[in-house]
């Protein structure tokens with residue numbers, strides 16, 4: 059049972075070293091502007107999603123198909139990846155394998171330098187956030203220009219994304235206007251979406267036309283054909299994918315789908331789950347290079363960065379089904395209230411709470427599996443049926459086992475550990491349990507007032523800070539039952 | 546039917562009235578209820594908090610106690626959820642083939658009270674009388690783990706005198722989540738805040754649910770705020786008849 063493995067830690071995933079959700083959350087909760095922005099945004103997108111999902115009578119079958127295709131892919135990942143590599147090469151592309159963030163960054167930086175480029179344009183990509191590519195490029199003197207509107211806002215504000223699809227979900231229009239005026243040298247600007255978008259467009263158009271190298275992630279790659287796919291809303295991605303001479307795409311090894319036909323399933327699941335649209339405005343598909351059309355040089359970087367460890371875990375591996383739609387974030391009552399930054403990871407929300415600890419090791423992100431009330435709403439909406447609560451519970455087990463086995467005497471004496479061990483003993487025998495019930499009735503006397511306890515000591519103080527606690531009644535159920543059967 | 550009551554340690558100790566009501570209700574419907582005194586706790590709190598090694602003996606104990614029961618009924622969706630949904634994972638973790646088999650044989654015989662009434666016994670009108678304005682909070686475990694659907698609502702609609710008002714955003718989690726309410730007390734409270742607002746909006750006298758754990762959370766805050774709304778377990782309402790009111 060103590061089979062938690064020591065992982066080479068791809069801590070690049072973390073924005074904050076050893077994030078402590080419970081310590082980060084209160085500040086976010088106290089930010090009323092953030093709460094209002096988040097509540098409004100998530101509620102709107104939730105409603106849109108529910109609406110378009112309800113239109114499809116075969117939604118549940120689609121989800122099941124999505125899950126099954128991903129499960130098959132993961133089961134045959136080694137063969138599938140080799141098939142993909144061969145197909146990309148055959149179509150004139152180059153394939154690179156990166157075991158971790160450092161290796162991926164080295165490969166990409168080398169490619170950019172080989173073209174003597176000082177600037178690259180980027181399509182919004184979580185995978186490049188995960189490896190902290192922009193920072194690595196900056197270290198090499200290369201400027202990365204984000205072209206996704208929300209990603210651009212975040213970049214200009216010097217912040218981190220708080221949502222995997224809508225990085226600036228925590229910002230409202232007035233805040234965005236302020237950022238643009240401050241960083242883009244615009245003097246007059248209203249907070250009308252149209253005007254804000256126009257400013258960004260002018261800024262970006264110049265970049266599209268003058269930059270030689272583009273970097274993207276990938277939503278899907280087809281093993282059978284070597285085709286890579288990006289779905290997006292703005293069309294800025296399409297510009298990056300077609301205008302520059304060189305295109306470098308980085309993707310996690312789990313983004314594979316076996317055949318072209320599988321798009322039938324995923325291109326229905328993804329847009330409806332993520333933006334609540336029947337179909338996203340832009341879907342770009344490319345296979346290697348096409349002479350005279352689009353980039354003439356194409357590189358695909360396949361990234362592991364902890365994924366093969368996730369794959370080895372029977373319960374945890376379903377996490378790799380994820381197509382990063384963000385439906386679980388939008389539905390999550392915890393995420394809705396704290397926002398994404400409290401998770402301290404590139405991957406926030408329910409998916410982040412299960413993916414991050416698996417990538418970096420539970421010892422580095424042990425608070426994240428607890429950042430959930432286990433309400434199950436995420437599982438219900440997940441288009442590839444990842445049983446997120448199950449994985450959360452599994453990871454909580456890993457967290458505790460890791461502490462118990464490797465935490466030494468300090469972990470053994472931790473009040474929570476002592477309390478749970480003691481309780482387990484109490485529950486393991488009827489007499490001990492019944493004695494504890496009687497002791498509880500006596501022990502609560504100094505604390506109670508008119509049938510309620512208003513203040514509890516120690517660990518339980520968190521309860522009575524805002525809630526009263528009913529006292530243990532005079533007669534337990536079992537005492538009543540005894541009395542009744544005797545009578 | 547011969548029904549074995551799984552009282553749950555929480556109800557046994559803190560909310561015995563829900564257990565008494567369950568017994569009265571099932572007996573009134575003509576069934577025999579037994580109570581196996583060796584039962585203690587199903588291990589949910591341990592398992593969900595990560596103390597899973599410690600939970601395994603409790604899983605074994607539950608299986609030992611209820612092995613030969615015809616049906617097992619509990620007035621708690623979350624504890625039934627533990628048995629039905631998570632016992633297989635616990636047995637796997639224990640790596641004990643006998644336990645895995647026993648859990649598989651036991652699971653289909655364990656029911657939450659309202660789903661048992663509506664789906665197994667096929668009754669909706671249990672002959673209850675409760676002349677009050679009531680709102681129903683579907684707890685996450687009843688809604689999304691056990692999928693009891695509208696069983697509790699069907700039962701409540703058939704109660705004479707009861708004025709059932711819809712809870713706005715009913716399916717939103719109340720923020721309890723077991724040790725979540727303590728470990729992440731602030732986030733839990735932020736979630737509860739919205740639930741309380743919804744409850745008060747209904748102007749109901751009573752907020753009812755199928756889990757006393759969530760009700761302790763909601764009720765504890767309503768009490769602190771002197772909101773004038775009570776919380777009750779659904780069994781208590783269903784057990785009340787014209788004579789009691």
Ligand code: SF4
Pocket residue numbers: 331379380381382383384385386387409436439440441442443444
């Ligand atoms: S876990 Fe599921 S719902 Fe969440 S982002 Fe991934 S695919 Fe979407």
